[in-house]
Amino acid sequence: xxxxxxxxxxxxxxxxxxxxxxxxxxxxxxxxxxxxxxxxxxxxxxxxxxxxxxxxxxxxxxxxxxxxxxxxxxxxxxxxxxxxxxxxxxxxxxxxxxxxxxxxxxxxxxxxxxxxxxxxxxxxxxxxxxxxxxxxxxxxxxxxxxxxxxxxxxxxxxxxxxxxxxxxxxxxxxxxxxxxxxxxxxxxxxxxxxxxxxxxxxxxxxxxxxxxxxxxxxxxxxxxxxxxxxxxxxxxxxxxxxxxxxxxxxxx
Amino acid sequence: xxxxxxxxxxxxxxxxxxxxxxxxxxxxxxxxxxxxxxxxxxxxxxxxxxxxxxxxxxxxxxxxxxxxxxxxxxxxxxxxxxxxxxxxxxxxxxxxxxxxxxxxxxxxxxxxxxxxxxxxxxxxxxxxxxxxxxxxxxxxxxxxxxxxxxxxxxxxxxxxxxxxxxxxxxxxxxxxxxxxxxxxxxxxxxxxxxxxxxxxxxxxxxxxxxxxxxxxxxxxxxxxxxxxxxxxxxxxxxxxxxxxxxxxxxxxxxxxxxxxxxxxxxxxxxxxxxxxxxxxxxxxxxxxxxxxxxxxxxxxxxxxxxxxxxxxxxxxxxxxxxxxxxxx
Numbered sequence: 001x002x003x004x005x006x007x008x009x010x011x012x013x014x015x016x017x018x019x020x021x022x023x024x025x026x027x028x029x030x031x032x033x034x035x036x037x038x039x040x041x042x043x044x045x046x047x048x049x050x051x052x053x054x055x056x057x058x059x060x061x062x063x064x065x066x067x068x069x070x071x072x073x074x075x076x077x078x079x080x081x082x083x084x085x086x087x088x089x090x091x092x093x094x095x096x097x098x099x100x101x102x103x104x105x106x107x108x109x110x111x112x113x114x115x116x117x118x119x120x121x122x123x124x125x126x127x128x129x130x131x132x133x134x135x136x137x138x139x140x141x142x143x144x145x146x147x148x149x150x151x152x153x154x155x156x157x158x159x160x161x162x163x164x165x166x167x168x169x170x171x172x173x174x175x176x177x178x179x180x181x182x183x184x185x186x187x188x189x190x191x192x193x194x195x196x197x198x199x200x201x202x203x204x205x206x207x208x209x210x211x212x213x214x215x216x217x218x219x220x221x222x223x224x225x226x227x228x229x230x231x232x233x234x235x236x237x238x239x240x241x242x243x244x245x246x247x248x249x250x251x252x
Numbered sequence: 253x254x255x256x257x258x259x260x261x262x263x264x265x266x267x268x269x270x271x272x273x274x275x276x277x278x279x280x281x282x283x284x285x286x287x288x289x290x291x292x293x294x295x296x297x298x299x300x301x302x303x304x305x306x307x308x309x310x311x312x313x314x315x316x317x318x319x320x321x322x323x324x325x326x327x328x329x330x331x332x333x334x335x336x337x338x339x340x341x342x343x344x345x346x347x348x349x350x351x352x353x354x355x356x357x358x359x360x361x362x363x364x365x366x367x368x369x370x371x372x373x374x375x376x377x378x379x380x381x382x383x384x385x386x387x388x389x390x391x392x393x394x395x396x397x398x399x400x401x402x403x404x405x406x407x408x409x410x411x412x413x414x415x416x417x418x419x420x421x422x423x424x425x426x427x428x429x430x431x432x433x434x435x436x437x438x439x440x441x442x443x444x445x446x447x448x449x450x451x452x453x454x455x456x457x458x459x460x461x462x463x464x465x466x467x468x469x470x471x472x473x474x475x476x477x478x479x480x481x482x483x484x485x486x487x488x489x490x491x492x493x494x495x496x497x498x499x500x501x502x503x504x505x506x507x508x509x510x511x512x513x514x515x516x517x518x519x520x521x522x523x524x525x526x527x528x529x530x531x532x533x534x535x536x537x538x539x540x541x542x543x544x545x546x547x548x549x550x551x552x553x554x555x556x557x558x559x560x561x562x563x564x565x566x567x568x569x570x571x572x573x574x575x576x577x578x579x580x
Contacts, residue, residue, distance in 0.1 A: 050467050074473030085325065085465040088518040101461050102473035150472065 001026045001188040002157055006056035007046055009039075009212075016042045017053065018212045024190050024205075026155055029183040031199040032192045033223075034209035035233055040192040041082055041161050043209070047190060048079045048159045060157065074102035078150040082161040082192075084143055086131060092142045093118060093127040099149035113152045114145075120178060121145040122171065136166040144175060151187070158182065160191040164198060176202045196237075196250045200224055208232055224248060254522060257529040261307070264533045268303040268540040269295060273547040297434075305433035305441060305497065306539040306553075307532040310504055312445045312494045314531025315452055316487045317505030318524055322459035323483055324389055327513065330506040331491040333396045334484065335373035338403035340495040341426055343369020345410035348421050360432075362425065363496035370492030373399050378484055387480050389466075427552030428499035430539050441497055448490045449528060455483060456520035463518065501554045503561035504531055504538075514568065 002024040009017035017039050024030045032040045045051040047058055049065045058065040060077065078099070086095065096117055100110045118124045121141040126134060131142060144163060151158065158179065164172040172195070180202050183189045193199050199206055199220060206223040208216040210232045216223045229237045229250070237250045270276055276291050276299075316331040324333065331337065347365030377399050381392035411422055458479045461469040466476045491505075512526040535553070538560065542551040 048471065050470070070470060070475055071473035074471060077471075079468075079471040081465070081467060085468075086463060088325075088327070088463045089513070090463070090518055094517070094519060095464075098461055098464060098472065101457055 001061060002047060002190065003059040003062075004043075004047060004056070005059065007043070007053045007058070008055040009042055009046060009051065009053050011042075016212050017046065020056070020212075020214055022207055022214065022217060024157075024188045026186050026188050027183060028204045029180055029189045029191070029202060030205045030207060031203040032190065032207045032209060033194075033196065033199055034215075038209040038232075039212040040209055042212075044079075044159050044161050044190065044192060048077070049073070050079075071102055074150070076151060076154065077157040077159070078147045080143060080147045080158075080160040080163055082165070084139065089130050089132050091128050092123055092131055092134065092138075092145075095131050095142050096145045096149050099146040102150065113149050117145040117149040117152065118142075120148065122174065137168060137171060140166045141171065141175070148178070148182075155186040156182075156188075158187060158189045158191070160189065162192050162194065164193065164195065172198060196224065196229070200249065201242075201245070201247050220248070224250065254516070254526055254529070257526060257533065260533050261529055261536075264536045265303050265307065268306070268536045269299050271540045272299060272543050301433040301435055301438050302430045302539060303536050304438055305430050306535040308438075308441050308445050308449075309430070309494045309498045309501065310508075310531040310533070310535025310538075311449055311528040312490050312531070313501060313505040313535070314508035314527040315449060315524055316491045316494075317531075318509040318520065318527045319452060319455070319459070319483050319487050320505070321509055322462065322520060323480060324393065325463055325465075327510060328506070331487060332400065332505075333393060334488065335377045335396050335399040335403065336370045336488055336491040337495060337500050338400040338407070339373025340366040340370040340492060341500060342403040342406040342410070343367070343372070344425050344496075344499075345407050345414075345422050348418050348425070349410045349414050351418075366425075366499075367492045367496040369403070370495055371488060373403055374484065374488035374492075378481075387477060387484075389480075424552060425499045426554070428501040428554030428557075429550075429552055430498050431550070432497075437497055441493070444493050445490060448486055452483075452486060452490075453521070453524045455479060456524055459483075459520040460518075499552075499554065501535070502558045503565070504535055504557055507561050507565050508534060510565070511568070 004020055004022045007017050007020040009015070020043060032043060034040050042051065046053050049058065052066060060068060060073070093114055096114045097110065099117070100113065103110070115124070118127050121144050123138060123141045123145060126138060126142070131139060134142065147158065147160070160179070163179070164175055167175060176198055179189050179191070183204070203220050205218065206220055207214055208223050208228065215232055216228055226237050226239055235252050237252050240249050240251060242249050272294070274291065274294060276295065313331070320329045320331050320333060321327050343365040344362050346369070347362045377392060377395045378387065380395040381388050411419060414422060458469065458474045461472045461474050462476065462479070469476050508531040509523065509527045512523055512530050516522050516526055535557070538556045539553055541560070542553045542556045545551045545556070
């Protein structure tokens with residue numbers, strides 16, 4: 001669904017991305033991991049067309065991303081940025097309603113989608129609260145509900161920069177489960193995370209980045225190797241086994 | 253809420269027609285029979301054109317304020333930020349100093365100078381802030397401040413070289429007045445501004461999305477740069493025409509959207525029509541006050557809006573102090 005081909009990006013003489021190549025298929029949840037400044041967010045910005053690469057090309061359904069008409073793209077590709085700028089006093093449900101901007105599905109159907117998205121992200125009870133007065137985690141879940149409302153129907157591409165930021169432990173799991181289900185239903189999800197253990201339990205594929213390069217790419221079992229992680233994060237990791245699920249956990 | 257403002261507009265018009273140095277009975281007003289021929293004349297030639305002019309200018313300034321606040325994602329923005337007002341002042345002063353007193357088609361050269369000044373200042377600000385990668389709203393804010401300062405300097409220079417009569421004319425113009433309203437000007441105002449006011453609500457969805465941020469709006473399918481360019485041009489045009497017709501009228505563009513946002517929230521689908529109605533009501537009433545406050549003399553309307561507007565705005569801010577400045 002999404003192909004990144006030989007992406008090269010420079011900003012003010014600094015090389016941000018070096019020959020990045022990857023493919024995200026329908027049905028996959030792909031997690032980008034790496035230390036601060038590795039180029040993860042830049043990769044996401046190039047992937048969604050917000051930044052244009054100096055060389056290389058992003059293909060979405062085999063068509064260069066920058067040639068997609070914005071409206072057409074918006075109907076099937078939603079993006080969550082790392083930082084949210086909204087400081088006007090919309091209610092939570094009005095924020096989620098903004099996700100329906102590209103669609104002409106009618107008020108009734110929009111209202112149903114907005115309610116379902118709010119409920120799914122566990123912010124249904126906050127629907128009439130002012131967004132500006134919500135806590136950090138609640139704001140994040142409202143923004144996630146907006147992103148979901150944008151691509152509610154059909155298969156889509158989701159590009160999410162730290163979707164679990166500011167969320168408590170149980171909501172992290174809940175949100176990851178929602179996107180995992182979205183991927184399993186046929187969508188493609190590319191997200192930046194910092195939590196190796198969330199990545200280990202939910203990712204179909206992990207892209208490990210450092211210094212603007214992809215250091216490793218593959219299944220969690222392939223990528224999450226102690227020496228590799230130590231090399232990338234400059235920190236010693238220990239792998240232990242989850243007592244019930246049997247999945248790998250990483251502690252430092 | 254919108255329905256209430258919709259009802260308040262005719263009421264404010266009736267009040268404005270009634271009040272003045274000569275009180276005209278509102279009942280005879282409604283039956284279309286103003287009694288004495290003199291009253292008939294006052295209504296037809298003076299109060300009605302003025303009230304109607306106040307309504308369209310108020311609506312225009314308020315909607316221009318909404319558009320700017322949405323575009324700059326800042327509830328304290330107003331059209332003067334992009335240099336429209338100061339450009340218009342400089343243009344008008346230049347015309348006064350040049351002694352251009354005559355008029356074409358009911359519009360004086362002073363008004364034309366104001367309009368030209370508004371458009372030139374905004375164009376420079378816009379060009380300075382635009383590059384191949386789009387228009388930077390932050391740069392535009394800074395460019396607006398710089399160009400406003402420059403236009404202010406020109407303005408001071410024109411005042412310095414002006415004689416006493418011209419100086420008085422300049423300062424009166426800058427305080428704003430609807431004194432010159434006649435049916436010819438009214439036709440132009442409603443033709444141009446009416447059209448713009450009908451057109452601007454089309455940007456509601458785009459402005460709503462842009463409150464999330466420009467990148468987010470693009471991801472929601474909005475052609476942000478195109479929308480920004482169009483809004484700037486249309487607002488400059490609207491404010492340029494409004495300022496040309498009535499001089500600079502402070503505070504309406506800043507306060508009205510703010511009040512309406514407190515009442516009905518930041519959704520531009522309601523905010524734009526709500527502000528248009530409220531701006532119209534506000535200016536119609538302010539004009540009535542300007543006519544009766546020191547009757548038979550007149551206060552400049554810009555003075556009335558500032559004197560009434562500033563304390564009202566401050567009291568709103570005080571009430572809101574415990575919450576966010578822009579909280580509903």
